[in-house]
Amino acid sequence: MSRFWSRIVHQLDPYVPGEQPRGSNLVKLNTNENPYGPSPKVLEAIRLGVSDRLRLYPDPASQTLKQAIADYHGILPEQVFVGNGSDEVLAHVFHGLLKHDSPILFPDITYSFYPVYCQLYQIDYRSVPLTDDFRIDVADYAQTNGGIIFPNPNAPTGCLLSLEAIETLLNTHKDSVVVVDEAYIDFGGESAIALIDQYPNLLVTQTLSKSRSLAGMRIGFAAGHPDLIEALIRVKDSFNSYPLDMLASAAGVAAYEDKAYFEQTCQKVIHSREKLTTGLTEMGFEVLPSAANFVFARHPSHDAQSLASALRAEGVIVRHFKKPRIDQFLRITVGTESENQLLLSVLDTLV
Numbered sequence: 001m002s003r004f005w006s007r008i009v010h011q012l013d014p015y016v017p018g019e020q021p022r023g024s025n026l027v028k029l030n031t032n033e034n035p036y037g038p039s040p041k042v043l044e045a046i047r048l049g050v051s052d053r054l055r056l057y058p059d060p061a062s063q064t065l066k067q068a069i070a071d072y073h074g075i076l077p078e079q080v081f082v083g084n085g086s087d088e089v090l091a092h093v094f095h096g097l098l099k100h101d102s103p104i105l106f107p108d109i110t111y112s113f114y115p116v117y118c119q120l121y122q123i124d125y126r127s128v129p130l131t132d133d134f135r136i137d138v139a140d141y142a143q144t145n146g147g148i149i150f151p152n153p154n155a156p157t158g159c160l161l162s163l164e165a166i167e168t169l170l171n172t173h174k175d176s177v178v179v180v181d182e183a184y185i186d187f188g189g190e191s192a193i194a195l196i197d198q199y200p201n202l203l204v205t206q207t208l209s210k211s212r213s214l215a216g217m218r219i220g221f222a223a224g225h226p227d228l229i230e231a232l233i234r235v236k237d238s239f240n241s242y243p244l245d246m247l248a249s250a251a252g253v254a255a256y257e258d259k260a261y262f263e264q265t266c267q268k269v270i271h272s273r274e275k276l277t278t279g280l281t282e283m284g285f286e287v288l289p290s291a292a293n294f295v296f297a298r299h300p301s302h303d304a305q306s307l308a309s310a311l312r313a314e315g316v317i318v319r320h321f322k323k324p325r326i327d328q329f330l331r332i333t334v335g336t337e338s339e340n341q342l343l344l345s346v347l348d349t350l351v
């Protein structure tokens with residue numbers, strides 16, 4: 001390792017993103033992308049929208065996009081912060097809102113970027129075990145903390161926490177920021193953004209990568225009390241004043257404008273998820289109840305890593321995590337009907 005690296009970088013155990021194979025015919029069910037592509041209006045906005053203005057810097061506040069997000073959720077633009085994908089928004093959240101004297105709390109099985117941000121920003125954390133049936137129990141968070149963060153639905157389990165349970169958490173931790181990472185909320189959950197006016201300690205993050213099919217453009221946002229948003233803006237301005245480029249802003253605005261396309265695609269994914277769950281269950285898999293665009297499934301008599309390798313040999317990639325408690329699960333993104341059918345027919349030959 002380089003002697004020029006800082007101590008923090010030496011110790012860093014970086015996040016490993018899911019594989020993005022190039023130029024292959026693999027059926028890609030490994031990174032929870034939307035199989036249906038963005039709205040045609042988004043493509044039109046990218047093509048036409050800004051070509052005459054690309055020589056200029058973009059609006060550092062991304063005001064038009066903030067307004068589109070605020071209008072969609074019935075909140076004010078002052079309650080919205082936008083960034084380069086929700087990963088970047090979350091990085092600012094860890095840096096600006098979750099670094100305190102007490103450890104922050106998140107589930108032991110969750111988005112694996114959280115411990116990486118903690119290492120990077122030197123934040124103390126404690127992971128709180130999920131219940132035996134892989135759920136978050138808010139009663140387990142009754143301990144001193146410098147903030148709480150979890151995805152809802154959780155990843156990679158797909159399990160949803162109710163808004164009532166989130167309100168219990170908010171009421172019992174009034175002095176802590178509670179961050180709800182809603183990357184997958186549009187596939188069957190109810191957004192906690194509806195609660196931000198009532199709870200100044202609530203911050204909700206979302207992404208346009210999943211339900212709006214714009215993973216390649218990198219657009220995410222946070223919604224919360226203007227005080228929380230102000231902290232994120234301070235961190236962002238100290239890091240990169242222009243987080244979103246013009247094309248991303250134009251695409252994001254168009255994605256919010258085409259509500260019908262968005263709703264239709266989400267419904268298609270939800271319908272396919274239910275069919276996929278039934279197909280897997282009929283083959284003997286245990287499938288956790290999912291409110292996301294993926295399912296988390298294990299077979300009682302087949303090793304998950306071997307199944308993942310055998311699927312890959314047949315041209316289908318899914319995600320397997322070598323982590324205690326979940327190393328017998330496969331995380332399978334909901335694909336198109338024909339991709340799901342192919343997955344099921346290959347699995348049928350393996351189990």
Ligand code: PMP
Pocket residue numbers: 084085086087088111151155181183206207208209215218219220
């Ligand atoms: N949160 C969770 C729980 C995720 O699974 C992901 C996607 N890997 C993200 C946030 C980040 O999404 P993006 O950066 O594409 O907005």
